[in-house]
C-alpha cells in the first residue's frame with residue numbers, strides 16, 4: 001500500500017479519533033470534576049459531610065470503574081441509540097467513552113483535591129469564605145498540577161478506549177489498524193497507524209507534563225510528575 | 240473585645256470523649272495583646288479556633304466586638320452568611336502560614352478582599368499598601384515558595400489585615416521561625432497593635448513571646464484557664480505560676496534548717512539596696528541563690544531567691560521587714576515538696 005493510498009485513510013481515522021477523544025474528554029471533565037470534588041467534600045471531615053451522598057457517589061464511581069470497557073460499551077448501546085440516534089460512528093462512541101471516563105477522572109480528581117492542605121481550607125474559611133469559595137479559590141487552584149496530570153492520564157486512557165471502540169464501528173485509528181493490519185494483512189499501514197498512536201500519546205503526555213509544571217509554583221518541592229519523554233510500554237498498551 | 244463564657248468543647252469519637260475545653264471564661268480588652276500559654280494538649284488551639292467558630296463549641300458563647308458569634312452560627316454545622324460576614328472582621332494568622340502556593344504574594348493578600356467583593360483596582364491598591372506595611376512591597380510578584388519563613392508570615396499577617404479587622408487571632412505564629420525572625424514578627428505585631436489599635440489574641444508555648452509583647456496572659460491546663468490577668472499584676476501575685484514560668488529564678492538551698500525566700504522587686508523597690516539593709520539591720524548572713532532582672536511591659540522587674548539562716552519561725556521578723564519595704568515575698572516550703580519537685584525538673 002502506497003503512502004498516497006494510506007494518507008486519506010489515516011487523516012480520516014485521525015479525525016474520528018480526535019472527535020471521540022475530544023468530546024468525551026470535555027464531557028468527562030464536566031462530569032468527573034464535580035463528582036471528584038463532591039467525593040472529597042462529602043467525606044468524613046469534609047466541608048459538606050454527608051455519608052449517604054458520599055457512599056452513593058462512591059458506589060456509582062466504583063461500578064463505572066470496575067466494568068470492563070468493552071462490556072460497558074455494548075451494554076450502553078440502547079442508551080447511545082437513544083441519545084445520538086445511531087450506534088455507529090465516532091459521535092456515537094462518545095457516549096460510552098464519556099460514561100467510562102467520568103468515574104475514571106472522578107477518582108483522579110478526588111485524589112488530587114484530597115492532597116490540598118487542610119490549613120488552606122481553614123484559612124479561606126477564617127476569611128469568611130463559603131464552601132464554594134473554598135472550592136474555587138483553594139481546592140481547585142491548589143490541586144491544578146495534579147488535576148492536569150489526572151486529565152493527561154484520562155486522555156491517554158481515552159485514546160486507548162477509542163481504539164477499542166473502533167472495533168464495534170466507531171472508526172478511528174484503532175479501527176484502521178485492525179481492519180487493514182489484522183484482517184487484510186496490510187502490515188505497513190498497521191505499523192504506520194501504531195506509529196501515529198505512539199506519537200499522539202507521547203505528545204499528549206508531554207503537553208500534560210509541561211502544563212502541570214507550568215501550573216505548579218511550589219518550587220523545588222513540586223509534586224508535579226517529572227517529564228516522561230517516552231513511555232513506549234504505555235503507548236503501545238494504549239493502542 | 241473578645242469574651243467567651245462557659246466555653247466547652249468535647250470531641251467525641253466512637254469509644255471515647257476528649258474534653259478539650261472545660262468551661263473557659265476569657266476576656267480580652269479592646270486594644271490589648273493577650274497571650275494564652277499552656278502545655279501541648281491544654282486546649283489552646285481549640286480555644287482560638289472556637290473564637291471565630293472554625294470549631295463549633297459544644298456549649299458556651301463567644302462574643303467578638305459586641306456580637307454573639309455563637310448566636311449567628313445557629314445550630315447548623317455549616318457557616319451561614321451572617322457568621323461568614325462576621326469572620327471577615329476577624330483576622331487570623333497560622334503557624335504554618337497557610338498561603339496559597341498557586342497565587343503570588345499580592346494575590347494572596349487580595350484573597351480576603353475578593354471574598355468581600357472589593358473591585359480589582361481597589362484590591363490591588365490595598366494589597367500593595369498592606370505589603371508595604373509589613374515591609375514586603377518588593378515581593379508582591381513572588382510566589383510563597385520563593386519566600387523565607389519570616390517573609391511568609393509577614394504575608395500571612397498582611398492577608399489577615401486585608402478586611403480591616405478589629406481583632407487578630409494568632410495560633411503559634413512564630414513557632415516555626417528562628418529566634419531572630421520571631422523577634423521581628425513580634426515587633427511587627429506590637430507595632431500593628433499600637434498603630435491600628437488592633438486587639439490581638441495569641442497562642443504560644445514560648446514564655447518569651449508573652450514577655451515581649453503581651454499586656455495580659457492566661458495559663459491553660461487541661462482545657463481550663465487556671466490563671467489570667469495583666470502580666471504586671473500576675474508578677475505581683477504571690478504564688479503565681481505564670482509569673483514563675485515567665486520569670487524563673489533557680490537555685491538550690493545549701494542545706495537543712497534554712498529558709499528560702501523568693502523576692503520580687505517592682506518599680507521603686509527595684510532600686511533600693513534592700514538586701515544590704517536587711518543584713519545590717521538584723522545582722523544575718525544572706526546568700527543569694529539566684530537572681531534576674533527584666534523589663535516587662537515597660538517596667539523593670541527583678542526577682543531574687545535568697546536564703547536566710549534558721550527555720551521559718553526564726554525569720555518572721557526579717558521577712559516582715561522585706562514586706563514592709565514593698566517587696567513581694569514568697570516563702571518556699573521548708574525542705575518542701577515543691578523544692579524537691581523543682582530539683583527534679
Ligand SMILES: Nc1ncnc2c1ncn2[C@@H]1O[C@H](COP(=O)(O)OP(=O)(O)OP(=O)(O)O)[C@@H](O)[C@H]1O
Pocket residue numbers: 250251257258259277278279280281282283284285286444
Ligand atoms: N479534631 C479533634 N478531634 C479529637 N480530639 C481533638 C481534636 N482537636 C484537638 N483534640 C484534642 O483536644 C485537646 C486539645 O487540643 P489542642 O490542639 O487545643 O491543644 P493545644 O493546647 O493547642 O496543643 P499544642 O500546643 O500541641 O498545639 C487534645 O487532647 C487533643 O487531642
Ligand SMILES: [Mg+2]
Pocket residue numbers: 283284285
Ligand atoms: Mg495548638
